[in-house]
Amino acid sequence: MSVKTTKSALIEQGRWLTVQDCKRVLVVAHTVTFAQRLRExxxxxxxDFRIQVVFxxxxxxxxxxVSxxxxxxxxxxxxWEEARRAEFDLALAAGSRGVHELRAPVVRISHGAGHIKLLTDTSSLKPGEKRSPGMLSRQHLLHEGRVGPAAIVYAHERDxxxxxxSCPEALPVAHVVGDPCVDRxxxxxxxxxxxxxxLGLDAGQRLVIVTSTWGPTSTFGRLDALLPQLSQLPGGGYRVALLLHPNVxxxxxxxxVRSWLAGCRGRGIAVVPPEADWQAPLxxxxxxxxxxxxxxxxGTLTDATMLLTPGPRREISAYSPAALLxxxxxxISPAYPLDEQLRYAAEWHRPGQYKQVASLLSSAxxxxxxxxxxxxxxxxxxxEPAYAPLVPPLPLPPPLEQWEAVDPGVAQR
Structure with a gap:
């Protein structure tokens, strides 16, 4: 059976399907980030042979x-056009774009750690109306004045x-379920x-993970200032890996992206692919x-020593874990060698130092x-099935050498 025929069969629920009379669930994956969260x-x-999942x-x-x-x-x-025309028993989505057009009750799943970024499109806000993070805003939850999703899931009771x-109309369909990344x-x-x-770390080697969201105020948006400092770390004692948001x-x-990072080649700096499982390196x-x-x-859930790059204050929610962190x-400062700053931060690091931040990530x-x-x-x-949910464990990551920056002309994507 060809891929095209398989897709058509899934949509039409044709009589040639072997397993029939299933509840049909549509997974709406707008981006890689959304797809990774929806996978949970x-x-x-x-x-469960009672359910057919379509993507x-x-x-x-x-x-x-994404594909x-x-x-x-x-x-x-x-x-997408076929999915919009077909009927489903349920749809799972992390984004809001177009989901009101679906012929199915929709479950909106929040992504990320604690609703950090405030709404960027303020054109529909009334004078004096407070900006809220996307998954807490009327703009993302209402369509033509009515709550769109059949259920909205959040990580924390304070949400x-x-x-x-921000949107009291959505409270009746809101559920607190926790955060899968916290649990993993x-x-x-x-x-x-x-x-x-x-990851291939030798005894005595230390791993520095550089994390970046997307946007001009992110670490990657100003990586040209940080890369020289990373490149000057003593090669024998440090390994470095960049964890970049898939939107980058x-x-x-x-x-x-790999072309911009060409200067990392030969310096032992790994670039974790956007589709990779990132929890193990963290x-x-x-x-x-x-x-x-x-x-x-x-990262506050781990034992790692934390350092921040300068960031925005007006663009993030004052109630978010990021704001507290x-x-x-x-x-970090560009005026001092990075290895000195790493050692200084490690000397002052204490176990449980960011417990208060970590507690804001999930109340379940x-x-x-x-x-x-x-x-x-x-x-x-x-x-529900009469057994505990099947949750695969985190896979072992490949050696860092496999992720080290390669010539963009031969990078396989």
Whole structure:
């Protein structure tokens, strides 16, 4: 059966399908970031013959790479136009673009660590109306004045407090389920030494992870100032890996990003691909140098020493984990050698130093998959399977050498 025929069969529910009379769930993956978060939800439907899962990748400014990522998981996508015309029993989405057009109840899944970035499009705000993060804003949750999703899932109880101020109409469909990244990182901490060995770290070597969100105020937006400092770290004692938001690759193109990082070649600086599992390298880090993005906030769950790059204050929510972290963590300076600053920060680092920040990431630690499955099955009007959710463990990462910056002309994407 060809891929085209398979897609058509999934949409039409034709009589040639072997397993029939299934509830049909549509996964709407706008970007790689959204697809990675949605994977934590659709994996909960594995092994259930009562459910057929269909995938689509709508047009999006940062949509480059989504189909490749899904294909790497063995997933074929149906065209967005076909998905819009078909009927489904449920749809899972992390983004809001176009989901009101679907002929299905929609579950909106929040992504990232604690709703950091404030709404950028303020054209629809009334005079004096406060800017809210996207997943807490009326602009993202209402369509023609009515709540669009059948369910909205959040990581923390305090999100409901903010929702009560920003979009109280959405409270009846809001659910607190926790954060899957929090659960995976906490569970993976016991495997830290295995991850370090898999990455190829020698005894005595220290791993510096540089995290970056996307946008002009991100670490990558000003990486030209940081790269010389990273390149001057003593080669024998330090290994460096860049964890960049997938939107950086999608916005500029993989060739361009690797071209800009051509100076890293031969300097032992690895560039983690956007589709890679990033939790294991984060757990393995000795230092995390980051900005106001989610990965930096998730780093507070690890034992790593944290340092921040200078970031914006007006563009992030004052109630977010990133805002609190910015008041606690030291900020790197271009005026001093980076290895001196790493050592200084390590001397002052104490276990549990950022416990207050980490506590803002989830108010249901260890419960995401159980709570998320309950929401999905309730909306599907199906009884849950009589076993605990199937949650695959974090995979071992490849050696850092496999991710080290390569010639953009031969990079395989």
């Amino acid at each position: 939800a659709f994996c909960l439907l594995e092994a 689509t990748a709508p047009p999006h400014a940062f949509g480059d790479g 490749r990522y899904l294909e790497s998981l063995g997933i074929a996508t149906v065209p 409901l407090d903010e929702l009560a101020q 990182i906490v569970a993976g901490m016991s495997q830290r030494e295995q991850y370090r060995r898999a 690759f999608a916005g500029h193109g993989a060739w361009q 757990i393995a880090a000795d230092w995390i140098i980051g900005d106001h993005g989610s990965l930096t906030a998730y 910015a008041t606690l963590a030291p900020v 630690p260890g419960q995401f998959h159980q709570r998320m499955r309950a929401v999905i099955y309730r909306l599907l009007k199906l009884g």
